[in-house]
Amino acid sequence: MNAFETKTVSWKLDYPTIDDLRKRARRRIPRFAFDYVDGAAGAAEQNMKTNAAALDAVEIVPRYGVDNFTANLETKIFGRTYSIPVGIAPMGIPSLVLPGGEKEFARAAQDRNIPLVLGSVAGATVEECADLAPENLWFQLYRVAKDELAVNLDMARRAQESGVQVLVLTLDVPARTKRPRELRARLTIPYRHSVQTVSEVLKHPNWLAAYFRHGMNGFANYKPYAGVKPSMADVTAFVRRESGGSFTWDEVKRFRDAWPGALVVKGLLHPADAEMAVSAGADGVIVSNHGGRQLEAAPPAIDALPAVVDAVGVAAKVMFDSGVRSGIDVVRAMALGAAFVFSGRPFMYGLGALGAAGPGFVADFYAEEISAAMRQIGAQTFAETRDLKIRHPGALSF
Ligand SMILES: Cc1cc2nc3c(=O)[nH]c(=O)nc-3n(C[C@H](O)[C@H](O)[C@H](O)COP(=O)(O)O)c2cc1C
Incomplete structure (x- = not known):
């Protein structure tokens, strides 16, 4: 066993759950960075909690007796086969958690063969990340209405020229939201030196070392337009000044006309919105409440999720995120009809807790746990999970 493998074995014992990584991240990164990731909307951060509770409430009745059991975790979507049905959700600024974080995500995505959705507000450009994850990079846009979406459309062109095949439009940020923990921690985006931030950084030498190594390239993708x-x-x-609001259905159609690859609308909860997205030309939707943020x-x-799958699951790929913290959570979503699952905070906790090796560790964690969960429930493929008896007490009907 080489030194890295030995370390991984001990990490698996020390951090058997995402919450263990979260606790280590809290100690290892500045408070403003931790609260940026860990916080959510509202005084009680209620929606983040209900996401987790609702996943916990989904029960699967296992089946037994299969000979020569082998679980197949490979999942094809938009023409590419990934090792597991889990991708890294777009999260604005990984470099706040660890300077250079976007590139660590891109390397892990390529190495573990999972998709990374790079956020347009990231601290690295789509070109830089596409170099590191040439087959596995998706790109997410927030709305910049200026000049009839000229900036957004140019970003999409750059993504296409870099080899990105999937474009994600986020709709669920119609307005900036108040996240109390970010305010208390005096978070500034992008990172700026201030009395509060510097005093936190000085307590976290790994973060400071990464800052000296990588610097901080805030809103890197927007530079050419500023x-x-x-x-x-x-x-x-x-x-x-220029960004804000959520894309209209007519704007989604404009991307459909301009973008030759797969087009995904992220951040929907209502099946009627999913139908609108598909009518506007989307190839997929991500059912999500932004992780309660x-x-x-x-x-x-x-x-x-089930109502959206019923509404558009034949016409489009219905993906899911918000609250996933384990392999069984991934299997729950797949069993309820998801075509793919994204995970957000867990990858940030991994980055904060373990540095560059963290995102890959989290991908491996999911692969192992999904494999074990499939064995427990007796399904060899995700299609088989859909034949199992599931109790889903919170399922919405519209
Ligand atoms: C720190 C952070 C930043 C985020 N930034 C973005 C973003 O820039 N664009 C976007 O579409 N979603 C963003 N999200 C939402 C994620 O894509 C995803 O929907 C959410 O994290 C899923 O919930 P989970 O963290 O429980 O897995 C962000 C989430 C976090 C935690």
Whole structure:
């Protein structure tokens, strides 16, 4: 066993759950970074909690007696076969958790053969990440209405020229939301030195070392649009001024006309919105409530999944995120009809807890747990999970 393998064995014992990684991340990264990832909308962060509780409530009745059992975890979507049906959800700024974090995500995605959805507000460009994950990069956009979406459409062009095959439009941020923990921690996006942030950084030498190594390239993708040789302050001002609101269905259609690859609409809970997305030309939708970060009163995303699958599951790929913390959670979503699952915070906790090796460790964690879960329930394929008896007490009907 080499040194890395020995370390991985001991990590598996030390961090058998995502919550163990979360606790280590809390110790290892500055408070503003941890609260950025770990926080959610509302005083009680209710929707983040109900996401987890609703997943816990989904029960699967196992079946036994299969000979020569082998679980097949490979999952094909939009023309590519991934090792497991789990991808890294778009999360704005991994480099807040660890400077250089976007690139660590991209390397892990390529190495473990899972998709990474790079967020447009990331601290690395789509070109840089596509170099590192040439087959596995998807790209997510927030709306920049300026000049009839000229900035967004140019970002999509750059993604296409970099080899990105899947474009994701996020709809569930119609307005900025209040996340109390971010305010208390004095989070500034992108990172800026201040008395509070520097005093936190100085307590976390790994973060500081990564900062010296990688710097901080805030809103890297927006730079070309923010003037000639823009400073970080210019780029930030541009993003604040020009972005916001959620894409309209007509705008989704414009992307359909301009984008030759697969088009995905992220952040829907209502089957009628999923139907609108498909009518506008989307090839897929992600049922999601942004991990409880937007609307505190939203229902758990898993409870909306079956109705969306019923509405558009034949015409489009229905994917899922929000609250997934284990292999059995992935299997629950797949059994309820998801074509693919995304996971957000767990990959950030991995990055914060274990540094560069963290995102790959989390991908391996999912692969092992999904494999074990499939064996426990007696399903060799995800199609077979759909024939099992499932109790889903919170399932919404519309
Ligand atoms: C720190 C953080 C930043 C996020 N930034 C974005 C983003 O830029 N674009 C987006 O579409 N979703 C964003 N999300 C939402 C995720 O894509 C995803 O929906 C959510 O994290 C899923 O819930 P989970 O964290 O419980 O897995 C973000 C989530 C987190 C935790």
